[in-house]
Amino acid sequence: MTSTETPVELSTAPAEAPSNDVQLTETAATKVRALLDQEGRDDLRLRIAVQPGGCSGMQYQLFFDERALDGDVELEPHGVPVVVDRMSAPYLGGAVVDFTDTIEQQGFTIDNPNAQGGCACGNSFCG
Template identity: 40%
Template sequence: MQEQEIVIITEAAAFQIKEMIKENEEEGAVLRVAVHGGGCSGLSYGMGFDHELKEDDIQLSQHGIDFVIDQESAPILRGTVIDYKQSLMGGGFTIDNPNAIASCGCGSSFRTATNTGTPENC
């Protein structure tokens, strides 16, 4: 699998990220996608804007969005699709990770077959 396929950002998600960049005046920032320990199931996703790149970051670009993934998160995120869905209750990002084998009831944390993270009480 190529680096471009570690994480796939849909056009809908890219549009929303571009809007967030404008609204928050984050010009020049890149989107950082990461996995952190924590949550009911042990791992949780992180997405935010960053102005500083780390030496070992994997740099990607899709639909006009520049984003980075750290080396530790890359294998856990391989094949993940980030989308943005609109509903009557508002909109939000969805993350479909084929490596997640279990998630918590609130849907904000997960674990993989090879990484259980650091579960904590929700």
């Protein structure tokens, strides 16, 4: 593979990405723990991923996963088991996941310093 064929995800990864992990606020951690308790399983972790798609080019995915993928970054902010795949990690370094529960909005939000632009729904961004 020549350097012109190298995927963008690998060529633009910040050098400090592994040490600049994604974080959960205490509010988000509390919500994730409650959802994990509802599942009644101790083998699940919150997986945070970035996938192509959405109206801005990239979109976030948050889901519970029991799988371990090669190259996963494993974290435990506020005691919550979190995994990020190796392709998503550079896009999520320094991102903060929060949980909002207001009359206007309920759900997880991601404040990502790596996002160059976003969309009105807050679910996708430019990487």
